[in-house]
Amino acid sequence: MSNHDLPTLAIVGATGAVGTVMRQILSTRQNVWGEIRLIASPRSAGRLLSVRGEDVEVQALAPEVFDDVDVAMFDVPDEVSAEWAPVAAARGAVAVDNSGAFRMDSDVPLVVPEVNAPAARNRPKGIIANPNCTTLSMIVVLGALHAELELTQVFAASYQAASGAGQGGIDTLHDQLSKVAGNRDVGSQPGDVRRVVGDDLGPFPAPLAMNVVPWAGSLKDGGWSSEELKIRNESRKILDLPDLKVSATCVRVPVVTTHSVAMHATFDREVSTELAWEILRDAPGVVLYDDAARGEFPTPADVVGTDPTWVGRVRRSLDDTHSLDLFVCGDNLRKGAALNTAQIAELVAAELTGSHK
């Protein structure tokens, strides 16, 4: 513990897309922190950024900034985390990392507080990893169902937002929408979307406006994308189900923020729609919004900017009494990144201050 009454927090990557949402989130949640240090690359050093209503000067990333820090959050690219999270840990901080650098490291817990909070205490490297945003969009719902029904298999198809590819993804979508809008002919003839959008595809391998793109991440063995394998590997680790059968197809859609996932989940126990509703209605971090007769189901436009994972379209499969079909939405910048990191950091803060039950 530092020499304050409350633990000291460092946010590494405070100026980025997730870091910006992180500062907003820390300004609205119940405060558990003493000093909050904002860390970024040297070119951002000296800037003043607001957090908890106060202006804080950004410091350049260096080993010394972690002195007396209790928890250091990392919202930076994989290679920056790989280098600097161990530095923070060596200086005595618990590093909570939102990159992919440590997620599958067996000495690093991968934590979703609603699902596996106790795992955060076992961190031999002093590092805790935050899951990928797409995993996070579905895992709170899957975890709640698994706790009661014992998950055996899940098939997922994602509808991923542009902001999952960072600020460049958001900018590209807005640029492309401006080009295709107002032209009522575009979208009906071969190649016309590509012609109108032009060559600047930003971080995407095809036009995103008026299109869907079945690709996210990098190519792995067997034709799988890295994003699809993350869903499989991270779900297995978080749920502590090393043999869970998972198949995912990841697809980018022209939505700014909030990932959606259509899921077909199979359980060891028999299920019903009513039982699933009962479980999900009481699940922490979940909003059940499921009344198709009243037009109630989650959509990204309604979910963006909110904290919980929303779930609707819950249906017991017609051909299998052990399976459910459902549709979930989660804000990929909040629960999918900054919020879950903040929640993990708060778990550690509670542990350090002895207030954890």
Next chain:
Amino acid sequence: MSNHDLPTLAIVGATGAVGTVMRQILSTRQNVWGEIRLIASPRSAGRLLSVRGEDVEVQALAPEVFDDVDVAMFDVPDEVSAEWAPVAAARGAVAVDNSGAFRMDSDVPLVVPEVNAPAARNRPKGIIANPNCTTLSMIVVLGALHAELELTQVFAASYQAASGAGQGGIDTLHDQLSKVAGNRDVGSQPGDVRRVVGDDLGPFPAPLAMNVVPWAGSLKDGGWSSEELKIRNESRKILDLPDLKVSATCVRVPVVTTHSVAMHATFDREVSTELAWEILRDAPGVVLYDDAARGEFPTPADVVGTDPTWVGRVRRSLDDTHSLDLFVCGDNLRKGAALNTAQIAELVAAELTGSHK
């Protein structure tokens, strides 16, 4: 047969969205028709519309227009088909119906020529039904795989285009895109898409621009949408697999035309990605476009306006040697509606003229 050398065709609904695509398709395919009559509601009667490069006067729908007609295509709402397809059949025409009125009638074959052409010959009511556009976007690929591997189960998540909801769907999407485009703030805060789009949601239950909407069709038992049940029931009928396990989640996306579907399909035989490629490369009506290393996979922007069903992202499931994951795209106004209807009509024409092998 009429008194012409070639059979006479009537197109009922010639002025609608599908009817318009139908006239284009008949103008480019090898001609098998003598006279082509264009039929529509009385308010369109007398209009001149082009087909095969000739202007043809639209006739008002009435029993007499079917006299001497060999094949009558119906691209009209369910209730119009329900009333008039039997009238055409009673006058001696074979009715090829693109509505939902007769698809699940056990005395009406449901035909996809690449999959079950022989079924078209057994038509006790003189009516042949054309499947729903979403079923058609996936069934040619599933049918080809099933013929070699014996399909047992399929989970599908759709990415359905606005034009699946007709011209009103297309207009609504264009209107909404014009409103949200150019405003770089929209899409990141709760409710802002709804505010900018306004109250006119057209045929959709939520804003479609910058959103995805997990609903298509009407509400059925168990929380299923009619569109989801059509995929299940029609796939079973076309593939002649009454016990096929099918779960689908149907989602509308802000694409003008071309439906996409992510599928997880399980087979009785062991599969491999290479075997699936081999089958799909040779399958009629299918384009295999699957080289992720070169950024090659189908997207609606590239597929729109083309005839085949495109398939990519083919992967053998990591946890099941009997399952494949894949992504398909098909133009919902062409193969999904007009083209398949034209193909069925051509099957009948070949049968009537004795040229069918």
